[in-house]
Amino acid sequence: MKRRVFAYATGLACCFGGLQAYAHASNVAGIVIQKARQFGFQAVTLQAGGSIVLSNDEATAVHHAYIEADGVRRDFGDQAPGSRTTMVFPHRGDFLVLCGVHPKMKLAVHVD
Secondary structure, three states, rough: OOOOOOOOOOOOOOOEEEOOOOOOOOEEEEEEEEEOOOOOOEEEEEOOEEEEEEOOOOOOOOEEEEEEEEEEEEEEEOOOOEEEEEEEEEOOOEEEEEEOOOOOOOEEEOOO
């Protein structure tokens, strides 16, 4: 199931299934919560140059986010409980955010 998420500088507050609008920065599409060893969403869409923030809301579990796409792999390293990682998507395309620790965690990112 694909969910589209947009945050506007006018202060749109969107909160559903672990995604919260990050309204004070117009190029940040939202916060994707990581909890119960899963992403709060299965898919998000944003504009080129936009970003998402991964928030590790686990009490003890470490996550290790990385991106896979056609010929692209970007590693964001370990993410301790309570920490946040910003992922910027400068180019159009379809990307898959995975967790190196929890292989069932997958987040599809479509960039227009």
